[in-house]
Amino acid sequence: MIRIGIYGYGNLARGVEAAIKKNDDMELVGVFTRRAPETVKINTKGVNVYSANDVIKHKNEIDVLIICGGSMSDLPEMTPELVKSFNVIDSFDTHARIPEHYKNVDKNAMETRHIGVISLGWDPGMFSLNRAIMESILPDGESYTFWGKGVSQGHSDAIRRIKGVLDARQYTIPVDSALEAVRSGKRPNLTTREKHTRLCYVVSSDPKENARIEKEIKEMPNYFADYDTTVNFISMEEMKKNHSGIPHGGFVFRSGETSDGVNHVIEYSLKLDSNPEFTGSVLVAYARGVYRLVKRGECGARTVFDFAPRDISKLSYEDMLAHTL
Amino acid sequence: MIRIGIYGYGNLARGVEAAIKKNDDMELVGVFTRRAPETVKINTKGVNVYSANDVIKHKNEIDVLIICGGSMSDLPEMTPELVKSFNVIDSFDTHARIPEHYKNVDKNAMETRHIGVISLGWDPGMFSLNRAIMESILPDGESYTFWGKGVSQGHSDAIRRIKGVLDARQYTIPVDSALEAVRSGKRPNLTTREKHTRLCYVVSSDPKENARIEKEIKEMPNYFADYDTTVNFISMEEMKKNHSGIPHGGFVFRSGETSDGVNHVIEYSLKLDSNPEFTGSVLVAYARGVYRLVKRGECGARTVFDFAPRDISKLSYEDMLAHTL
Numbered sequence: 311m312i313r314i315g316i317y318g319y320g321n322l323a324r325g326v327e328a329a330i331k332k333n334d335d336m337e338l339v340g341v342f343t344r345r346a347p348e349t350v351k352i353n354t355k356g357v358n359v360y361s362a363n364d365v366i367k368h369k370n371e372i373d374v375l376i377i378c379g380g381s382m383s384d385l386p387e388m389t390p391e392l393v394k395s396f397n398v399i400d401s402f403d404t405h406a407r408i409p410e411h412y413k414n415v416d417k418n419a420m421e422t423r424h425i426g427v428i429s430l431g432w433d434p435g436m437f438s439l440n441r442a443i444m445e446s447i448l449p450d451g452e453s454y455t456f457w458g459k460g461v462s463q464g465h466s467d468a469i470r471r472i473k474g475v476l477d478a479r480q481y482t483i484p485v486d487s488a489l490e491a492v493r494s495g496k497r498p499n500l501t502t503r504e505k506h507t508r509l510c511y512v513v514s515s516d517p518k519e520n521a522r523i524e525k526e527i528k529e530m531p532n533y534f535a536d537y538d539t540t541v542n543f544i545s546m547e548e549m550k551k552n553h554s555g556i557p558h559g560g561f562v563f564r565s566g567e568t569s570d571g572v573n574h575v576i577e578y579s580l581k582l583d584s585n586p587e588f589t590g591s592v593l594v595a596y597a598r599g600v601y602r603l604v605k606r607g608e609c610g611a612r613t614v615f616d617f618a619p620r621d622i623s624k625l626s627y628e629d630m631l632a633h634t635l
Numbered sequence: 636m637i638r639i640g641i642y643g644y645g646n647l648a649r650g651v652e653a654a655i656k657k658n659d660d661m662e663l664v665g666v667f668t669r670r671a672p673e674t675v676k677i678n679t680k681g682v683n684v685y686s687a688n689d690v691i692k693h694k695n696e697i698d699v700l701i702i703c704g705g706s707m708s709d710l711p712e713m714t715p716e717l718v719k720s721f722n723v724i725d726s727f728d729t730h731a732r733i734p735e736h737y738k739n740v741d742k743n744a745m746e747t748r749h750i751g752v753i754s755l756g757w758d759p760g761m762f763s764l765n766r767a768i769m770e771s772i773l774p775d776g777e778s779y780t781f782w783g784k785g786v787s788q789g790h791s792d793a794i795r796r797i798k799g800v801l802d803a804r805q806y807t808i809p810v811d812s813a814l815e816a817v818r819s820g821k822r823p824n825l826t827t828r829e830k831h832t833r834l835c836y837v838v839s840s841d842p843k844e845n846a847r848i849e850k851e852i853k854e855m856p857n858y859f860a861d862y863d864t865t866v867n868f869i870s871m872e873e874m875k876k877n878h879s880g881i882p883h884g885g886f887v888f889r890s891g892e893t894s895d896g897v898n899h900v901i902e903y904s905l906k907l908d909s910n911p912e913f914t915g916s917v918l919v920a921y922a923r924g925v926y927r928l929v930k931r932g933e934c935g936a937r938t939v940f941d942f943a944p945r946d947i948s949k950l951s952y953e954d955m956l957a958h959t960l
Binding site for chain 1: 650653654656657658730733737754759761763764765766767768770771773774775818820893894896897898899900901902903904905906907908909912913916917920923938939940941942943944946947948949950952953955956957960
């Protein structure tokens with residue numbers, strides 16, 4: 311059994327917890343929280359919740375510690391620190407800061423001979439893996455990434471900060487005609503506006519403020535100004551009833567040529583009922599890979615680019631040859 | 636530069652040759668044919684065509700030898716033999732015989748310290764890679780593979796063996812409603828007939844024989860009897876004009892649950908203008924991986940399951956972190 315610890319207990323952690331139950335070669339050995347442990351109720355019977363402060367005491371009980379923190383301020387601190395004592399996995403997703411985060415984790419992982427996997431999930435993660443392989447196979451071509459339909463937490467939060475907004479949910483939606491243009495092999499040049507639209511559901515405190523709120527949303531730089539944005543005002547009841555899920559998904563394409571006029575389109579897509587449960591499932595599958603890398607005596611920072619399919623599969627290599635190949 | 640040799644010179648070999656031109660870290664150093672070398676014209680200037688009998692003489696000029704032979708009788712002999720002198724790649728695609736082929740190649744590769752990659756391409760190959768990863772991430776689910784729309788060489792050949800048939804082309808076509816049912820997350824049970832239809836274009840020597848030919852096609856066991864098959868009789872001119880390409884493609888799906896009622900669908904698909912050019916591009920990308928495994932001192936048989944994305948990418952790891960992750 312591969313013994314997993316979960317550090318942090320929010321949506322992603324509950325996704326990791328659900329994923330562990332689907333893998334019979336793994337067991338959850340503890341959840342570590344910065345809240346008062348007695349206030350945290352988890353979904354796995356017989357497993358303890360501990361204070362995050364005590365995590366080092368459980369060093370010898372844990373093969374892989376999955377760190378479920380935010381990319382903004384949690385992970386840049388937590389992952390380099392925890393990799394000194396554990397083999398860890400995080401889902402750091404601030405693309406621009408990945409090289410710096412990698413360096414910080416790698417240094418401490420090498421010194422203490424642990425494995426630290428960063429930036430795992432679906433983007434970065436599965437999408438990155440597919441981009442890397444697609445681009446290697448079709449070097450003469452264009453790559454395209456689309457997100458959605460799905461809830462963007464960052465954009466929803468940005469709307470919630472507007473005065474008079476009680477709650478908000480923002481869906482990022484890929485534009486069908488853009489997807490079709492890419493699928494056709496045309497290799498279109500697409501502007502930001504042509505790729506995605508933004509659909510917002512807002513609960514406002516006063517209908518008289520709706521026009522102002524809608525204007526503030528649509529003109530918000532970076533978040534909405536470059537997109538065709540639709541704003542729908544709804545009741546709090548409707549918000550709770552129809553928009554409490556966290557679906558997401560997206561598409562990665564490579565459109566490329568192997569000789570004059572001979573074109574190929576590779577498409578990878580995800581349609582996810584729950585972003586955190588799917589992300590958690592990726593992290594758990596790669597925990598198996600971490601366990602195997604450690605057994606081979608490897609150490610240092612790693613990403614999705616470092617794992618071969620056989621490293622993460624539960625099947626024996628013989629079964630993979632006979633049934634998966 | 637990674638020095639590539641091509642063994643055999645048919646459609647796939649021409650695909651490999653085209654792919655080498657798209658990768659500026661590779662060069663073609665020779666083509667080896669079982670025909671009289673002077674009768675074989677290749678598409679790369681300044682590169683020699685040699686007799687297959689002389690391949691061993693060029694042992695020290697070649698980093699990776701890509702074997703372009705048939706799976707029925709060529710590759711089971713060629714790959715175990717050639718791996719004694721070269722690092723090799725083949726596209727052996729008889730699924731049922733893969734474990735046996737693997738063993739034969741592995742034994743000789745280990746004894747002579749070479750790498751022998753078998754069963755590379757898109758299925759087996761890219762589809763296998765995706766099946767392995769999808770199934771690791773969503774262990775509680777169903778996998779589905781569809782092929783087409785594309786030309787099946789085996790089915791076209793089977794029709795050509797019927798008396799009175801001058802030429803034939805068979806397209807395998809996935810059934811749209813089956814694709815949609817899988818995409819919806821329903822996890823349908825699909826029969827052979829529900830998954831694919833078969834569309835045949837036939838040039839007959841005598842229109843009076845068409846009814847008999849159509850009946851023989853539709854009732855042919857294994858090949859057509861279990862499918863809804865459409866037979867169109869066309870002229871030789873139309874065959875040459877509209878059916879000379881070798882397009883193909885297909886879909887791999889994983890539909891799985893991470894907790895009660897929470898479903899996810901992963902889809903990977905290919906739309907290929909030329910089956911051999913795309914297959915050749917996969918083989919060439921993995922030649923880079925073979926080169927790196929050899930540099931690391933590895934030996935033995937390998938498959939697509941043994942390569943991490945960083946092994947096959949032309950980018951430095953730093954560039955992958957900064958741009959692909």
